[in-house]
Amino acid sequence: MMxxxxxxxxxxxxxxxxxxxxxxxxxxxxxxxASKKSTTAALKIIVRMMQCSTRSPIRSSSARRERA
Structure with a gap:
């Protein structure tokens, strides 16, 4: 596998x-x-979300909707 x-x-x-x-x-x-400020900030957010997937805002918002 590569x-x-x-x-x-x-x-x-x-x-x-x-x-x-x-x-x-x-x-x-x-x-x-054009110095990649937005790209760098977005990439940092994505990496941080992947590192701590248990605290993902996507999961917590869907859990709130299920309880309502």
Whole structure:
């Protein structure tokens, strides 16, 4: 079986190390136009959701609807 390993460092780039490694709730990301700010922020959200799938907002909202 062939696997495709994907490096987030290659996707994001070295300029966003502080943003990527930050554990703070609110982080400001600044840069010029077309510098991958939105892409990097979206990728960080997706990776964090995948890492802690038990706390996924999608699962918690569907569980609330089932109880109602």
């Amino acid at each position: 696997t495709n390993d994907l490096s987030t460092r290659e996707l994001v780039g070295g300029g966003y190390d502080a943003f990527w490694k930050s554990k703070k709730r609110y982080v400001v990301c600044k840069g010029s136009r």
